[in-house]
Amino acid sequence: MPVWLTEDEYRTLVAVCEHLIPTDETPGATDAGVADYIDGLLGAFSFDPPRIWAGGPTSGRFGGGAGFTRFHRLTALDELAWRTRIEGSQGRPEREFNGPTIGWQEGYRTGLAALGADFAGCEPGEQDRRLRAHVSFTRLVYEHACEGMYGAPEYGGNRDGRGWSGIGFAGDVEPRGWTDSEVSQA
Amino acid sequence: MTVDAIIVGSGPGGATVADVLTAAGWSVVIFEKGRNHLIDLEDPTKLAHDFSNDEIKFVFRHFLGPDPFLEPRTFRTGIEEGDRTFVGDVNSVPSTVGGGGTHADGKVPRFREVDFEMLSTFGPQDGAAVADWPLSYADLEPFYADVERRIGVSGEAGANPFAAWRSGPYPMPPGPSMYGATLSSAAAEQLGYHPYPAPGATNSVPYDGRPACNNCGFCSFFGCPIHAKGDPVAMLQRALVSGNAEIRPETFVSRIRTAGGRATGVDFIGPDGVERSLDARYVVVAGGAVETPRLLLLSGFDHPLIGRHLMVHVQTIVVGGFADRRFHTERGRAVTHVHDDPMIPDDASRAAAAEAGLPWMRGGMVEHGGPSLPILEAKLYRWGHLHKAHMRESPLRDRLWALTMQGEDLPLTTNRVDLDPSVRDVRGFPVARLTYRPHRHELVASAHHGPRLAAILESLGAEWTSIVTSPGTGEGRSMPSVPMSRHVMGTVRMGEDPAMSVVDGYGRLHDTPNVIVADSSVFVTSSGYGPTLTLAALAARSATALVG
Numbered sequence: 175m176p177v178w179l180t181e182d183e184y185r186t187l188v189a190v191c192e193h194l195i196p197t198d199e200t201p202g203a204t205d206a207g208v209a210d211y212i213d214g215l216l217g218a219f220s221f222d223p224p225r226i227w228a229g230g231p232t233s234g235r236f237g238g239g240a241g242f243t244r245f246h247r248l249t250a251l252d253e254l255a256w257r258t259r260i261e262g263s264q265g266r267p268e269r270e271f272n273g274p275t276i277g278w279q280e281g282y283r284t285g286l287a288a289l290g291a292d293f294a295g296c297e298p299g300e301q302d303r304r305l306r307a308h309v310s311f312t313r314l315v316y317e318h319a320c321e322g323m324y325g326a327p328e329y330g331g332n333r334d335g336r337g338w339s340g341i342g343f344a345g346d347v348e349p350r351g352w353t354d355s356e357v358s359q360a
Numbered sequence: 361m362t363v364d365a366i367i368v369g370s371g372p373g374g375a376t377v378a379d380v381l382t383a384a385g386w387s388v389v390i391f392e393k394g395r396n397h398l399i400d401l402e403d404p405t406k407l408a409h410d411f412s413n414d415e416i417k418f419v420f421r422h423f424l425g426p427d428p429f430l431e432p433r434t435f436r437t438g439i440e441e442g443d444r445t446f447v448g449d450v451n452s453v454p455s456t457v458g459g460g461g462t463h464a465d466g467k468v469p470r471f472r473e474v475d476f477e478m479l480s481t482f483g484p485q486d487g488a489a490v491a492d493w494p495l496s497y498a499d500l501e502p503f504y505a506d507v508e509r510r511i512g513v514s515g516e517a518g519a520n521p522f523a524a525w526r527s528g529p530y531p532m533p534p535g536p537s538m539y540g541a542t543l544s545s546a547a548a549e550q551l552g553y554h555p556y557p558a559p560g561a562t563n564s565v566p567y568d569g570r571p572a573c574n575n576c577g578f579c580s581f582f583g584c585p586i587h588a589k590g591d592p593v594a595m596l597q598r599a600l601v602s603g604n605a606e607i608r609p610e611t612f613v614s615r616i617r618t619a620g621g622r623a624t625g626v627d628f629i630g631p632d633g634v635e636r637s638l639d640a641r642y643v644v645v646a647g648g649a650v651e652t653p654r655l656l657l658l659s660g661f662d663h664p665l666i667g668r669h670l671m672v673h674v675q676t677i678v679v680g681g682f683a684d685r686r687f688h689t690e691r692g693r694a695v696t697h698v699h700d701d702p703m704i705p706d707d708a709s710r711a712a713a714a715e716a717g718l719p720w721m722r723g724g725m726v727e728h729g730g731p732s733l734p735i736l737e738a739k740l741y742r743w744g745h746l747h748k749a750h751m752r753e754s755p756l757r758d759r760l761w762a763l764t765m766q767g768e769d770l771p772l773t774t775n776r777v778d779l780d781p782s783v784r785d786v787r788g789f790p791v792a793r794l795t796y797r798p799h800r801h802e803l804v805a806s807a808h809h810g811p812r813l814a815a816i817l818e819s820l821g822a823e824w825t826s827i828v829t830s831p832g833t834g835e836g837r838s839m840p841s842v843p844m845s846r847h848v849m850g851t852v853r854m855g856e857d858p859a860m861s862v863v864d865g866y867g868r869l870h871d872t873p874n875v876i877v878a879d880s881s882v883f884v885t886s887s888g889y890g891p892t893l894t895l896a897a898l899a900a901r902s903a904t905a906l907v908g
Contacts, residue, residue, distance in 0.1 A: 231412050
């Protein structure tokens with residue numbers, strides 16, 4: 175079950191992400207759960223604490239504790255900023271001290287609708303045509319898709335580190351780090 | 361309640377002042393508008409565990425602040441562009457306990473003797489306010505040595521033939537050389553340059569109760585998860601453990617209060633949103649070269665030079681692509697080697713300056729280092745069927761090496777920080793507006809040195825090279841006109857003449873001498889070295905003068 179998107183929107187988003195970062199010899203966006211990252215961002219305030227900043231200092235992948243799973247609490251100002259970014263300003267004066275903001279939730283709702291309810295079932299060529307016809311939305315999804323593909327798995331994407339392993343990137347290496355010879359040798 | 365000193369800002373400048381004052385028994389309150397992720401304020405013998413190897417959190421979600429929605433800045437290149445052309449993040453350094461020290465990869469070079477005597481040594485430049493500092497390198501050297509010990513700096517004395525004299529060795533030896541830096545250093549040496557291990561605020565050995573750096577690679581942009589970085593943590597921790605200091609995070613100082621030509625304290629807004637006041641004998645302003653002049657202007661200080669002479673370092677970024685080589689740039693402390701040669705005029709640079717009609721010209725320190733972060737890399741490639749192949753081949757990360765010159769930026773009265781006429785921060789105060797464009801000197805220096813840096817990468821076997829500047833030149837594949845150096849200086853200039861400067865050689869406002877500026881705002885000229893160690897040394901000198 176998606177956190178914030180509808181099932182139909184989620185299905186479309188999965189197809190969009192797979193088109194942007196397709197599977198080839200290594201996993202693509204679907205295998206890496208990139209749409210879950212984006213859905214998790216849009217629904218970050220469905221969780222307590224909100225899933226904005228993963229904790230520290232280690233994830234446990236190279237030793238240490240699983241600190242990334244303990245998300246930071248937000249201050250009132252942090253919450254104002256992130257709710258405005260995600261939900262938009264919605265005419266609330268405290269969110270519009272420098273003017274209105276259209277939130278990502280509205281951007282995705284409108285953008286996914288514009289691609290058409292049948293997008294997931296379209297041929298790749300047709301998907302490509304529609305994405306290029308809505309290029310500013312496609313750029314937004316791509317920015318987030320890159321984060322969901324290659325960011326820490328605790329945010330919902332990069333499932334099981336597949337984004338990193340597919341490109342030979344070790345990820346968060348604390349507390350192991352790298353030895354002096356690993357730093358200095360080829 | 362009256363405290364001995366209020367310090368506004370907990371970055372390297374404010375932390376240094378706090379360390380010196382509390383050691384002398386002064387009572388200090390440090391106001392920091394950002395959050396605390398550095399020290400356990402309940403038990404300051406313990407450090408926090410909030411920093412991590414997390415690209416999303418640090419690079420894309422403003423964990424260290426400032427959040428550009430809550431605290432935007434505005435920008436324009438000149439008044440002819442109207443009130444502003446951009447609203448958002450304008451060359452900000454972190455707004456958090458520890459300030460700019462937390463995010464840097466910790467290169468902390470000293471300036472050289474000549475950097476304090478630019479007018480005497482090189483002479484004026486048309487359209488620029490080149491001047492000597494009201495102090496010499498010899499005046500500052502004991503304080504350079506002092507803050508190198510306080511921060512914890514690694515390096516190799518004698519490795520840089522151009523370095524200024526030192527009264528002693530570095531507190532720590534250099535850490536391990538990054539693979540790519542060993543290659544580019546060797547190539548640079550072959551061409552007659554003089555690379556050396558970068559003086560680094562990263563522990564190469566356990567130091568001051570904190571561990572040695574373990575080379576995790578998440579250094580630039582990131583707070584250090586194991587506190588091996590010489591962000592000002594040691595100085596803040598000592599100040600707190602002394603029992604003489606208190607840090608109040610999430611607290612914005614909105615005004616310095618004055619009466620009869622002296623400061624009496626500050627007004628501040630804490631996390632509860634309520635405005636309060638605190639009295640002090642001295643007010644130390646250390647908010648960085650954008651927020652410091654902003655606070656002075658918000659407080660009604662009216663010296664006509666407040667905010668003028670903004671300098672940023674004009675960066676020349678030269679990258680080379682290597683099809684047959686991977687640099688594993690994610691291992692190590694981002695930059696382990698630098699060279700200073702472009703700061704030393706030679707026959708070729710003198711000829712280039714003369715040809716351009718400039719009396720003299722200097723470049724800046726050159727950093728050897730490559731990009732290391734996969735999300736930043738991914739966003740550079742096009743989406744679609746080649747995306748994964750690009751990421752695996754990694755032409756713009758793992759097969760890329762870069763030389764970045766931090767070019768000296770001349771002080772111009774037209775480059776400035778002032779208050780934006782209508783854009784506000786979340787608390788309702790006018791934000792800082794930066795008006796900035798480079799002098800021709802910077803562009804000529806970049807055009808001269810860029811191809812020479814590219815030649816180093818070509819001699820190393822680069823298949824292609826590319827040269828860009830930040831801020832952009834507006835020509836070709838130009839970078840944005842908003843500078844990205846994170847080196848910001850000069851907006852509350854120091855000097856002996858109250859008509860030509862805002863503060864004296866100890867950072868004291870000429871007209872309100874119990875207000876002391878303790879950050880890179882006071883710089884007279886920018887040199888081509890990162891400002892952190894110099895601003896900390898100046899802060900130590902100012903604070904030492906205060907306590908007598």
